[in-house]
Amino acid sequence: xxxxxxxxxxxxxxxLTDQAALERELxxxxxxxxxxxxxxxxxxxxxxxxxxxxKESGDAERFVAATAQAGVSALAAGTADDDDLPADLxxxxxxxxxxxxxxxxxxxxxxxxxxxVRRISGQRASDLGSLLERHRRLVTAPDPAQALGAILxxxxxxxxxxxRVLDARGETVADGGEPLAExxxxxxxxxxxxxxxxxxxxxxxxxxxxxxxxxxxKNNYRSIFTVDxxxxxxxxxxxxxxDWRQWDPQRRSVVDQVVVVLAAERARLRExxxxxxxxxxxxxRDLAAGTMGPGLTARMAELGVHCGTGAAEPRVAYxxxxxxxxxxxxxxxxxxxxxxxxxxxxxGPSHPAAAVPxxxxxxxxxxxxxxxxxxxxxxxxxxxxxxxxxxAKAEAHFRDWLDQVAPGLxxxxxxxxxxxxAGGDPVPLKRAIDDARxxxxxxxxxxxxxxxxGQSDIASHALLLASVPEEVRGSYRDRMLGPIxxxxxxxxxxxxxxxEAFLRASGSWIKCAAAMHLHVNTLRYRISRIExxxxxxxSLLETQADLLLALNLR
Numbered sequence: 115x116x117x118x119x120x121x122x123x124x125x126x127x128x129x130l131t132d133q134a135a136l137e138r139e140l141x142x143x144x145x146x147x148x149x150x151x152x153x154x155x156x157x158x159x160x161x162x163x164x165x166x167x168x169k170e171s172g173d174a175e176r177f178v179a180a181t182a183q184a185g186v187s188a189l190a191a192g193t194a195d196d197d198d199l200p201a202d203l204x205x206x207x208x209x210x211x212x213x214x215x216x217x218x219x220x221x222x223x224x225x226x227x228x229x230x231v232r233r234i235s236g237q238r239a240s241d242l243g244s245l246l247e248r249h250r251r252l253v254t255a256p257d258p259a260q261a262l263g264a265i266l267x268x269x270x271x272x273x274x275x276x277x278r279v280l281d282a283r284g285e286t287v288a289d290g291g292e293p294l295a296e297x298x299x300x301x302x303x304x305x306x307x308x309x310x311x312x313x314x315x316x317x318x319x320x321x322x323x324x325x326x327x328x329x330x331x332k333n334n335y336r337s338i339f340t341v342d343x344x345x346x347x348x349x350x351x352x353x354x355x356x357d358w359r360q361w362d363p364q365r366r367s368v369v370d371q372v373v374v375v376l377a378a379e380r381a382r383l384r385e386x387x388x389x390x391x392x393x394x395x396x397x398x399r400d401l402a403a404g405t406m407g408p409g410l411t412a413r414m415a416e417l418g419v420h421c422g423t424g425a426a427e428p429r430v431a432y433x434x435x436x437x438x439x440x441x442x443x444x445x446x447x448x449x450x451x452x453x454x455x456x457x458x459x460x461x462g463p464s465h466p467a468a469a470v471p472x473x474x475x476x477x478x479x480x481x482x483x484x485x486x487x488x489x490x491x492x493x494x495x496x497x498x499x500x501x502x503x504x505x506a507k508a509e510a511h512f513r514d515w516l517d518q519v520a521p522g523l524x525x526x527x528x529x530x531x532x533x534x535x536a537g538g539d540p541v542p543l544k545r546a547i548d549d550a551r552x553x554x555x556x557x558x559x560x561x562x563x564x565x566x567x568g569q570s571d572i573a574s575h576a577l578l579l580a581s582v583p584e585e586v587r588g589s590y591r592d593r594m595l596g597p598i599x600x601x602x603x604x605x606x607x608x609x610x611x612x613x614e615a616f617l618r619a620s621g622s623w624i625k626c627a628a629a630m631h632l633h634v635n636t637l638r639y640r641i642s643r644i645e646x647x648x649x650x651x652x653s654l655l656e657t658q659a660d661l662l663l664a665l666n667l668r
Contacts, residue, residue: 157185178206192217266290307522398481434550446495529557594664
């Protein structure tokens with residue numbers, strides 16, 4: 115369909131800029147009032163907007179620049195009272211050579227989108243145009259989480275195949291078909307995380323009649339599409355039955371539009387929870403800073419944080435987790451939210467504390483902290499997670515989540531510090547946050563790709579070393595181990611490995627020799643060479659302690 119066709123009835127749009135571009139071809143239509151809808155656009159669309167995003171000077175430039183960069187064909191805008199479109203919008207469209215058309219006040223956006231979709235697809239309005247109209251009605255639903263499930267049911271019916279939305283762990287966000295078993299959901303998530311590119315496919319698993327075991331069916335597949343197309347660990351995934359490589363272009367086009375609908379719906383869910391998340395972050399920051407002013411306890415209660423001391427109340431304790439990610443583009447708060455959020459749950463006026471349940475019915479409060487030169491901590495995030503009973507549920511949950519999403523980590527390193535349980539009062543909660551951040555300081559100094567450090571893991575010397583500036587640590591390490599490493603490099607003598615094994619064996623010749631499969635005389639020769647290189651006898655406890663610290667600084 116050509117853009118020029120929209121100038122005729124029944125649409126009768128009025129061109130305002132760049133009439134030479136009216137021969138552009140339209141490949142889709144998107145109705146949006148997001149300030150920056152670019153990540154939901156694929157290029158070639160007509161973007162229809164009611165200008166709700168326009169709040170202040172500069173908004174028009176940002177909106178137009180984003181849509182033009184996404185490669186859309188044109189912008190159609192209109193207002194309920196049919197006023198002239200703002201001058202700054204016209205200027206921005208001229209600057210970015212983006213055709214701008216005015217939508218008459220008597221033309222509903224839904225009618226315009228249905229007309230464009232019908233002309234593009236060549237099908238009746240019961241196809242994609244009907245789907246988009248249904249979505250328009252569903253987004254006004256009072257419960258957006260229920261609306262998301264309803265959208266999937268409608269999509270499943272229109273496509274003639276079940277479709278589901280999963281998160282990176284394989285948890286169901288919404289389902290438009292028969293629920294999948296946990297093992298298959300996790301397998302689909304692993305396929306999404308490890309795929310070279312998306313869409314991808316995973317082999318479907320079928321349960322034989324009267325059989326409790328799932329079996330792989332190599333003749334059937336699930337097709338996996340990214341929803342947000344950002345960090346795979348925090349993404350949502352649209353899963354449909356069938357092999358997407360066998361679909362005709364028309365079905366692929368419909369699925370692409372479905373992804374746009376889901377991405378917009380996820381953005382809407384996030385927007386509705388902004389107030390909750392802002393309050394939660396402010397509370398965690400105040401607790402971390404020791405701000406115990408009036409009203410703090412009331413704010414905690416509003417967010418669902420309480421100590422559960424009543425006779426009829428279950429015991430509720432809280433655990434703090436501090437997380438840092440080596441990739442500066444990865445947001446640690448997104449990691450925590452993805453791990454501890456039930457994605458479709460959002461805050462509502464009747465139950466705000468259910469906004470971000472960490473585990474079923476348990477709220478998690480998350481805050482980001484930037485680089486801290488005083489403490490030496492990198493940018494990190496802290497979560498306060500509620501637990502019922504004495505088990506370390508939050509720690510086990512997060513370990514399981516990281517294990518599941520490991521294929522999506524790539525080369526990123528993750529450090530995790532975990533506190534002991536604390537009561538739901540300000541002082542113990544602050545202590546828990548401090549403990550988790552101390553543990554994180556130790557974790558980020560470890561060489562492992564994923565380093566967990568709990569309170570029982572923090573030896574006094576480990577916490578001390580993690581607090582020392584990196585240049586001092588490096589200088590100490592090189593001074594103590596430098597001669598040994600240089601000798602190893604020249605003679606391939608494995609003295610550093612021998613030293614580590616000797617100290618781990620607490621200086622036992624027999625245990626060390628057995629662990630390294632060496633003769634005791636060979637071990638004695640290596641230790642004597644080490645003593646010559648460092649100029650100190652290993653029989654002294656002080657020498658052993660100094661060298662052990664240097665080894666721990668690697």
